[in-house]
Amino acid sequence: xxxxxxxxxxxxxxxxxxxxxxxxxxxxxxxxxxxxxxxxxxxxxxxxxxxxxxxxxxxxxxxxxxxxxxxxxxxxxxxxxxxxxxxxxxxxxxxxxxxxxxxxxxxxxxxxxxxxxxxxxxxxxxxxxxxxxxxxxxxxxxxxxxxxxxxxxxxxxxxxxxxxxxxxxxxxxxxxxxxxxxxxxxxxxxxxxxxxxxxxxxxxxxxxxxxxxxxxxxxxxxxxxxxxxxxxxxxxxxxxxxxxxxxxxxxxxxxxxxxxxxxxxxxxxxxxxxxxxxxxxxxxxxxxxxxxxxxxxxxxxxxxxxxxxxxxxxxxxxxxxxxxxxxxxxxxxxxxxxxxxxxxxxxxxxxxxxxxxxxxxxxxxxxxxxxxxxxxxxxxxxxxxxxxxxxxxxxxxxxxxxxxxxxxxxxxxxxxxxxxxxxxxxxxxxxxxxxxxxxxxxxxxxxxxxxxxxxxxxxxxxxxxxxxxxxxxxxxxxxxxxxxxxxxxxxxxxxxxxxxxxxxxxxxxxxxxxxxxxxxxxxxxxxxx
Numbered sequence: 001x002x003x004x005x006x007x008x009x010x011x012x013x014x015x016x017x018x019x020x021x022x023x024x025x026x027x028x029x030x031x032x033x034x035x036x037x038x039x040x041x042x043x044x045x046x047x048x049x050x051x052x053x054x055x056x057x058x059x060x061x062x063x064x065x066x067x068x069x070x071x072x073x074x075x076x077x078x079x080x081x082x083x084x085x086x087x088x089x090x091x092x093x094x095x096x097x098x099x100x101x102x103x104x105x106x107x108x109x110x111x112x113x114x115x116x117x118x119x120x121x122x123x124x125x126x127x128x129x130x131x132x133x134x135x136x137x138x139x140x141x142x143x144x145x146x147x148x149x150x151x152x153x154x155x156x157x158x159x160x161x162x163x164x165x166x167x168x169x170x171x172x173x174x175x176x177x178x179x180x181x182x183x184x185x186x187x188x189x190x191x192x193x194x195x196x197x198x199x200x201x202x203x204x205x206x207x208x209x210x211x212x213x214x215x216x217x218x219x220x221x222x223x224x225x226x227x228x229x230x231x232x233x234x235x236x237x238x239x240x241x242x243x244x245x246x247x248x249x250x251x252x253x254x255x256x257x258x259x260x261x262x263x264x265x266x267x268x269x270x271x272x273x274x275x276x277x278x279x280x281x282x283x284x285x286x287x288x289x290x291x292x293x294x295x296x297x298x299x300x301x302x303x304x305x306x307x308x309x310x311x312x313x314x315x316x317x318x319x320x321x322x323x324x325x326x327x328x329x330x331x332x333x334x335x336x337x338x339x340x341x342x343x344x345x346x347x348x349x350x351x352x353x354x355x356x357x358x359x360x361x362x363x364x365x366x367x368x369x370x371x372x373x374x375x376x377x378x379x380x381x382x383x384x385x386x387x388x389x390x391x392x393x394x395x396x397x398x399x400x401x402x403x404x405x406x407x408x409x410x411x412x413x414x415x416x417x418x419x420x421x422x423x424x425x426x427x428x429x430x431x432x433x434x435x436x437x438x439x440x441x442x443x444x445x446x447x448x449x450x451x452x453x454x455x456x457x458x459x460x461x462x463x464x465x466x467x468x469x470x471x472x473x474x475x476x477x478x479x480x481x482x483x484x485x486x487x488x489x490x491x492x493x494x495x496x497x498x499x500x501x502x503x504x505x506x507x508x509x510x511x512x513x514x515x516x517x518x519x520x521x522x523x524x525x526x527x528x529x
Contacts, residue, residue, distance in 0.1 A: 045486035046359035049417035051092060051383040058096055059419070065412035066097050072404045073388075077101045080279055082373075084271045084391040086112040088300045090307050091413070092383045098300065102391075104271040114300035117257065117270040118389035119284075120374040121367025124296040125351040126306065127245050128224045129172050132231065133330050134248060140235040144169045148176075152230035154201040161212035168231075170213045171223040172350035173338035177211035178220040182290055193288040197229050200289060217339055217348045221293040224351070228292025241292050252324040253305050258298035260291055270297065273371020276393030282371020294369055300387050303376060307385040310335065310363075310378050335363055335380050358410040368393060379406075382413055424452030424478060427469040429508060433501055437514050437525035444516065444525060455499070457519065465494070473501045473511070477518075493518065 066089070073087055083106055089097040100111035135141040141151065147165030149155045157178070170176040183203030184193035210218050228241040236244065242260045250258050262284045273282035287295045313328050337354050340347040347354040352363040364377040375388040427433065430453060434446050445456040452466040455477060467475040477497040489495050497518035501511040513526045
């Protein structure tokens with residue numbers, strides 16, 4: 001018998017001959033894999049404190065969290081699996097935690113330091129992405145969404161999905177559908193791949209695309225090796241990838257203890273790596289043609305400089321920090337997510353593995369190569385990051401963001417930052433700005449209250465709006481984000497709008513007029529009180 005479903009007055013009635021009714025589940029009860037999806041969506045937008053300088057000593061909340069982190073990292077150490085580890089956590093330009101664990105070599109009691117060298121494996125992929133972004137900024141690559149074949153004319157792979165070309169951005173974001181490994185045929189005892197780019201491209205003609213581009217993430221070392229090798233060979237003939245990275249990334253950033261070629265003198269400064277399966281000393285082999293995807297070595301001090309490269313993003317009226325390496329705008333673009341997984345907690349970027357935790361986006365890059373493992377992570381909105389370098393083969397699932405380390409650290413950092421800053425900064429002379437201003441299109445009121453300077457805009461359907469002082473005569477519109485869901489705030493288009501006052505006729509006197517270009521782009525609002 002046919003079933004008719006009717007939704008009426010909060011009940012679901014299933015009509016099968018006679019009607020039987022069951023209560024409609026509350027929205028909050030819906031979940032995805034155990035996560036209260038609807039409830040999360042309806043929660044209001046979290047307030048992120050500004051990552052201001054920490055005054056003097058590290059706040060107690062952070063010290064307590066770091067004690068917890070120290071215990072977590074200590075538990076990762078294992079004389080057989082992870083005999084050595086160097087760790088560092090930085091906030092802005094300040095190292096707030098640094099420690100060596102275990103030993104640089106079994107049989108000794110010498111722990112690694114921030115200067116001890118380790119192989120960083122797939123963390124090397126960060127340098128591939130910076131290279132491609134640089135080539136774009138220099139005009140040698142027209143667009144990050146260009147087809148890869150434009151810069152690698154011999155590239156071809158079988159696809160049952162589409163004739164559309166794979167793009168540079170898809171490759172950097174692990175969204176190209178390319179196979180995981182290179183079709184390398186030739187090797188030596190110390191070099192895993194001695195094939196040329198031409199030989200690799202020939203081998204790819206018999207390979208097949210795993211997924212349609214932009215459909216599902218699929219981790220590909222091949223994609224990064226192709227980007228590092230083929231693009232440079234075509235846009236800068238005669239320049240090797242290794243030489244390019246050294247000259248245009250490592251040297252400008254002062255990363256003088258990072259590189260590709262593990263010479264005898266470099267090996268002497270390295271912690272000894274051990275194979276996790278039998279504990280034997282790992283070979284310091286070269287990846288050869290595949291070097292862009294995972295060959296590099298570094299230390300904590302140098303990798304902290306890479307964190308600083310991502311921290312140096314401009315704030316209003318501060319000097320721009322467009323270094324010789326990459327502009328601030330492109331660094332921001334590089335840190336954007338490219339894909340969010342159905343779990344809502346993880347995703348991918350260029351070249352990031354991303355976790356969404358405690359209302360923050362955490363960009364990570366982890367790596368593993370014979371005898372060594374590495375972990376690089378940055379929280380852009382907090383200017384907080386961590387570097388972990390290991391000998392042996394830890395289970396990186398135990399230490400990735402989303403578990404104990406950031407569960408302990410992020411709430412403590414947020415609490416500390418909230419306690420040392422004013423949510424809505426006052427100007428030194430608030431009476432210059434208070435009053436009513438108007439034009440033919442509307443009016444605004446600027447009023448002083450204990451918790452900040454409030455703004456009322458006529459005809460605007462919004463709750464309490466505050467003015468955040470940036471510099472003399474310049475304010476940004478802000479309001480408690482936790483009163484709305486995030487997308488409602490963004491659709492309104494008022495948050496962070498600029499309100500600019502004209503200077504008073506007499507020092508300390510009232511401003512005669514102002515303008516709110518986001519709402520009244522062609523109007524000056526004159527004082528009416």
